[in-house]
Amino acid sequence: MAFIALIGPGAVGGVISATLTARGGHVLTLCARRAVGELDVDLLGRPVRFAPAVFTDPAQGRPADWVLVCTKAYDCAGAATWFPGLVGPQTRVAILQNGVEHRERFAAWLPAEQILPVMVDIPAERPAPGRIAQRGAGKMIVPAGVAGAEFVGLFAGSHLDVATTPDFTSAVWRKLCLNAPGAINALLLKPAGVFRDNAVGELAKAMARECLLVGRAEGAVLEDDLPEKILANCRAAPPDSMNSLHADRAAGRPMEVDARNGAVVRFGRKHGIATPLNEMAATLLAAG
Numbered sequence: 001m002a003f004i005a006l007i008g009p010g011a012v013g014g015v016i017s018a019t020l021t022a023r024g025g026h027v028l029t030l031c032a033r034r035a036v037g038e039l040d041v042d043l044l045g046r047p048v049r050f051a052p053a054v055f056t057d058p059a060q061g062r063p064a065d066w067v068l069v070c071t072k073a074y075d076c077a078g079a080a081t082w083f084p085g086l087v088g089p090q091t092r093v094a095i096l097q098n099g100v101e102h103r104e105r106f107a108a109w110l111p112a113e114q115i116l117p118v119m120v121d122i123p124a125e126r127p128a129p130g131r132i133a134q135r136g137a138g139k140m141i142v143p144a145g146v147a148g149a150e151f152v153g154l155f156a157g158s159h160l161d162v163a164t165t166p167d168f169t170s171a172v173w174r175k176l177c178l179n180a181p182g183a184i185n186a187l188l189l190k191p192a193g194v195f196r197d198n199a200v201g202e203l204a205k206a207m208a209r210e211c212l213l214v215g216r217a218e219g220a221v222l223e224d225d226l227p228e229k230i231l232a233n234c235r236a237a238p239p240d241s242m243n244s245l246h247a248d249r250a251a252g253r254p255m256e257v258d259a260r261n262g263a264v265v266r267f268g269r270k271h272g273i274a275t276p277l278n279e280m281a282a283t284l285l286a287a288g
């Protein structure tokens with residue numbers, strides 16, 4: 001039995017906490033910046049309703065076996081305010097975020113060996129306060145090793161597909177290729193159904209292709225037809241489903257532009273690879 005502290009009970013954090021609650025066997029406490037009442041989480045048609053234990057003040061923290069960081073990338077500094085209470089010498093800190101720079105984002109607060117980066121592919125939305133819905137199959141991938149194997153064990157027997165890989169670089173760049181065209185939804189404020197338009201589909205593939213070329217330059221192994229697979233995946237998603245970048249723009253929150261399309265541009269520059277579509281998306285989102 002592990003003591004798990006989850007920072008950021010939003011869309012992904014809600015699905016993870018409901019999954020761990022339904023699975024049982026751990027002691028889970030949510031760390032939130034405001035009071036959290038009962039949570040009503042739909043895990044792909046399976047409702048899980050629970051009243052979680054919650055800390056709302058970092059001073060309440062005590063060293064955990066695992067800290068799961070589920071905030072947005074732009075809220076890393078806020079997430080880190082919880083570390084002095086929650087992170088002891090034996091604590092492992094898993095970063096459940098998009099992008100390819102999980103360790104770098106937390107390097108100011110934690111030694112690299114205490115951080116476990118997690119590739120999260122769990123489509124999740126927060127339609128109303130206290131309500132969270134998982135909208136598609138959920139998968140997480142972590143680097144192979146002792147910490148990765150322990151992380152997989154936390155979710156053993158749950159409905160999520162959680163696995164280790166010896167090639168985490170490919171896993172996160174593959175995911176960034178999926179996230180790159182997600183900027184189209186945020187720019188248009190239109191959900192996944194917009195990918196069914198042919199011209200938008202071509203644009204989505206081209207954005208994913210820019211990311212693929214940059215990812216390969218970073219050492220990721222990515223197949224030529226990945227953009228086609230990504231588009232097929234987007235077209236198969238429920239047409240009203242909303243990615244997290246779109247959800248942030250629609251709600252007037254900050255956006256993970258730098259961690260997503262911005263990262264494609266930054267790493268592209270490092271390798272001399274032009275990424276005009278991702279650059280335009282990042283520029284427009286940052287400006288508006």
Ligand SMILES: NC(=O)C1=CN([C@@H]2O[C@H](COP(=O)(O)OP(=O)(O)OC[C@H]3O[C@@H](n4cnc5c(N)ncnc54)[C@H](OP(=O)(O)O)[C@@H]3O)[C@@H](O)[C@H]2O)C=CC1
Pocket residue numbers: 007008009010011012013031032033034070071072073075077078079096097098120121122123124125126243244256
């Ligand atoms: N949603 C999705 O489908 C997917 C998201 N991801 C990635 O997962 C990560 C999380 O995304 P998502 O769950 O959508 O984000 P949400 O915005 O839904 O949730 C983030 C949560 O973090 C909380 N938070 C922010 N600052 C703090 C703080 N200082 N202390 C405690 N809690 C804090 C927010 O609080 P408050 O409720 O007060 O705003 C919110 O509950 C992102 O990197 C995203 O890109 C990856 C795959 C899928």
Ligand SMILES: CC(C)(CO)C(=O)C(=O)O
Pocket residue numbers: 098120121122123124178179182242243244245
């Ligand atoms: C596209 C999706 C849902 C895939 O997990 C995602 O990563 C996001 O919304 O940020």
